[in-house]
Amino acid sequence: MTDGARDHARRMDAVYATQRHIYDLTRKYYLLGRDALLRDLAPPAGGAVLEVGCGTARNLIAAARRYRHAQFFGFDISEAMLATARANVARAGLSARITLAQGDATGFDAAAMFGRDQFDRVFMSYTISMIPGWEDAIAAAAAVVAPGGTLQIVDFGQQEQLPRPWRRLLFAWLAKFHVSPRADLDRVIARVARAAGLEARFQPLYRGYAWRATLAAGRD
Template sequence: MDRMYRHQRHIYDASRKFYLLGRDGMIADLTPPAGGSVLEIGCGTGRNLVRIARTYPDARCFGLDVSSEMLDTAGRATARAGLAHRIRLSRGDATAFDPAPLFGEAEFDRIVISYALSMIPPWRAVLAEAAGHLAPGGSLHVVDFGDQGGLPMPARWLLNRWLAGFHVTPRQGLADTLGEVARTSRRRARIVQRFGGYAVHGVIEPDRSPI
């Protein structure tokens, strides 16, 4: 990952903003409790964390990434934004990590995964790991490439061919897996396909239905 992002990180945000759709909508949906904790898994350049910290000034923000190159960029971004004191970054494997020694936090009120699952081969393990670190009443928010079911076949072919050049693979079955993880963790899943299935926005949250 460091080799891949050593140079890409400098143009990542400028180039990705045109096709990583739905990130800001996901952030607007977070609504963490006052003083709550928000962890982004696969935080990359820190773009989302800066926006989260600005949107929710009472939130305590944390970022995890396996790439030290990306974390270096994220650290610079948070410092430029004057938010280094509110955003703590750490290097770790999204499929298996212990947040206590990394962040001094055992669990989080909100966990965010934005366009990272499509770049991590064991993506199902990432979802299961994230759900295991939710606080009671916490929620997991995911946005990534969807099943593209509403897009014309030529557009789907071109999109997937182009994404493959960036080592990105839309995860077929993402919506179903979110539902499975929700059931396993005794929560419910809210899933919305956006832009003709270009992106999927999923939330795993407490099941408040009457017993």
């Protein structure tokens, strides 16, 4: 892990040292689009699913319950969040199907963490806006998508069809938690897709409150 990544890990641990205990309860009202993404994952039988920035493992647990025929993997840079994630996975009785690790999204070694370097489904839910090197994180996630697989992303949009005062208030509030919605996410998605030979789809949700992207790999 680089010095910059270690600094980011310490910052995230500080942010979530206490918030992790109420994170899922408070975030469910405004992290819109997460559940629709999970419903669309549809991994193949025996498939592998990776969440980049798994936080409390809320998404992994929901997905594992929905797709009982798949194996799930997740990593996060915050060891504080992972402590909560491990407890949540154990409490859900899913330790045999969900594997967790600590890692940096901007440059991770999936083979070292999980013993595999490709996944049928990769997803990032409200993580892009919290990663300083988010462009590298998208490229790194795209690099582990298996043939026929997808990388799916949902995160804050630019509130482009919502009132301007709302946008100012929301962005000011998010900044308190080191969250920065990425104005050029669509362009970066297109660039990463071209470089990786993936097909990109981009969709604003809820009048631009959230943005959703899918990068799909063809079959060899």
